[in-house]
Amino acid sequence: MKYEISQRFFFDAAHTLRRQIDTDSSARIHGHTYQSEVALRGTPDPATGMVVDLGALRAELKSLRERLDHRFLDEVDGIGAPTLENLCAYIVEALAGSGLPLCRVSVWRDGIGDRCDLWLDQD
Template sequence: MNSLPTTCEISQTFFFDAAHTLERAIETESSRRIHGHTYNAEVFLTGQPDPHTGMVIDLGLVRREVALLREQLDHHLLDEVEGLGPPTLENLCRFIFRALQPRLPALSSVRVWRVSIGDACRLSR
């Protein structure tokens, strides 16, 4: 008899619009000026579904925590977001992970990407 795996991965996506500057070795002039992007993010949670609810975690709880975090990023100057550091995709992934992990212990991965220029970063535990 074939049995299905018992671990599931669920996710929630969100977006935020934000401005930033960045010191870089290439594309320096345009990066140093304040400019903005629409960032997309996805948080992944991994675990075994509860036998009574059938859920790894109630997605309503995930959406609530994501909404609180989104308020810290949406329409802000990322250079001024405390605890972010230089506003790179890597640091955004770390920031989101650190912010959500205490309230969402099943958090296993965070992905941030910018559709307009095709770049992305994924941070996994």
């Protein structure tokens, strides 16, 4: 059986965005509280009963959060245009070397109801 476990974290950050709609307000520096969830999929280890020790995931997310929290996202290397889609891809890339069996990364903003889910192919 495959299990999915996840951990959430949040970060507050500012950005600008060039778009076709809401151009004035998006182009000005503004901020959001972003929520993110990182999901892992796998079979629990018979010895531990865990897919992954959530402490290991929390340590990775703590380091990642420090790179995003209270930052101007336009200046964070590797994000590109600070869209929800690019934030999901950035998180995946940041966790790529961790060895964690990522299956999904989500980023959303409760304040305005936007959400993006990035599903990763797994065997």
